[in-house]
Amino acid sequence: MSVAQHTLSQEAMALENKYGAQNYHPLPVVLSRGEGVYVWDVEGKQYFDFLSAYSSVNQGHCHPKIVNALTEQARKLTLTSRAFYNDKLGWYEKFTTQYFGYDKLLPINTGAEAVETAIKLCRKWAYEVKGIDMNDAEIVVCKNNFHGRTTTIISFSNDPVARKNFGPYTDGFIKIEYDNLQELEDVLSNNENVAGFLVEPIQGEAGVYVPSEDYLKKAKALCEKYNVLFIADEVQTGIARTGRLLASCGNCDCPTKSCEGTPEVKPDILILGKALSGGVYPVSAVLANNEVMNVIRPGNHGSTFGGNPLAAAVAVAALEVVRDEKLAENAERLGVIFRDAMNRYIETSTICKLVRGKGLLNAIVINDSEDSDTAWEICLRLRDNGLLAKPTHGNIIRFAPPLVMTEGQLMECVDIIIKTLKEFD
Structure with a gap:
């Protein structure tokens, strides 16, 4: 690395540290380019991206079809607000509702906004359809959830870092254990004011916790x-990440792994984001059938950028890539290969306790305490060895590469991961 290159990298980090709010703790690497499963830093070093911008880049970095949709639409019209119709939104809504098997779509921008939208939709349905007394509706959520960091969302989080010194908090939520059906039924059977159950099909930020099969x-x-409305937050787990178009589909047998067939589980309210745009532009959505979505009327909810023509064009292209390149099938196949390879290594490892996950959303648990820095040090060494990942909850490392990865590339990454872990055994 030349002195000039080193200065460039250090300068980029120094600028963020001086002028940016310190609400993130990034791995010390400065990225300047991405393509497919790879990213490059400002010094020109190539890495495998094993995080995919928290599953936003399922289709790979800078997928040409999605980028072309962005640039072509950007030359025509980027924003109208919802004060007027535009020629892309209805087309996007039709395509996406048919793609996932719903009647209507409410377009928003980010995952947290979509969760907030789903909460409002559920509450309005509770008062106008279910008949719960005004302001008495409650929504059941799971402990160790991650749905974003807005004021309402952190009100039902049990993450002290996200919650502390941000009160007063919003009422109207009941927290239960994840993957505990008995506790869920106890709450539902004893509280007539429950309007919805908001759940991640797999708890990603908590450490990729996969629930019991049923x-x-x-x-x-x-x-x-x-x-009670079943609300699935598929912002991270959706769009083929777990080997199905939606993780909530369970063992759906439809050949496209989409809800166009007969899924085991069809949420009453579906929340999407992240890979809905392939990481090219902020796009999120809430989908529901008419009996739920029709409670929203003009003035009830909105966003200046929600449903803009640029987002609509990008999202359709992103979903077409998932379908045409069979990314759900690829994620399912490669996920099995990855976990099998890691389990063979774990049999003789002292540093890695287990691997868990579904499709290409996986995590390994490091044999150390949650407050140790071992997982962080392993991620630094992985970076040095050409692979980027980050810890979550102290001793857990999440692995979520782009779904366009080939088997050969995956095995190269497995070799890097095992080689690195052996340095800590």
Whole structure:
């Protein structure tokens, strides 16, 4: 590395540290280019991206079809607001609702906004359809959830870092254990004011916790029994990441791994984001059928940028890539290969306790305490060895590469990961 290159990297980090709010703790690498499964730093070193911008870049970095959709639309029209119609939004809404099997879509920008939208939608349905007394509606959520960091969302988080010194908090939420059907039924059977159950099909930020095989199916059945909306936050787990178009589909047999067939579980409210745009532009959405979505009327909810023509064009292209390149099938196949390879290594490892996950959303648990810096040090060494990942919750390292990865590239990454872990054994 030349002195000039080193200065460039250090300068970029110094500028963020001086002029940016310190609400993130990035791995010390300065990226300047991405393509497919690879990213390059300002010094020109190539890395495998094993985080995919927290599963936003499922289609790979700078996918040409998605970038072309962005640039072509940007030359025509970028924003109208919803004060007027535009010629892309209805086309996007039709394509996406048919793609996922719903009647209507409410377009928003970010994942947290989409969760907030789903909460509002659920509450309005509770008062106008279910008949709960005004302001009495409650929504059941799971402990160790991650749905964003807005004021309402952190009100039902049990992450002290996200919550501390941000009160007063928003009422109207009941927290239960994740993957605990008995506790869910106890709450639903004893509280007629429950309007919805908000859940991540797999708890990603908490450490890629995959629930019991029949958890989502039985939870949805309980919601139907007690007339409660089942709300799936698929911002991170959706769009083929877990080997199905939606993680909540369970063992859906439809050949495209999409909800156009008959999924095991169909959420009453579906929340999407991240890879809905392939990481090219902020796009999120809430989908529901008419009996739920029709409670939203003009003036109830909105966003200046929500449903803009640029977002619409990008999202359609991103979903077409997932379908045409069979990314769900690839994620399912490669995920099995990855976990099998890691499990063979773990049999003789002292540093790595287990691997868990579904599709290409996986995590390894490091044999150290949650407050140790071992996982962070391993990620630094992975960086040095040409692979980028980050810890979550102290001793857990999440692995989520772009879904366009080939088997050969995956095995190269497995070799890097095992080689690095052996340095800590």
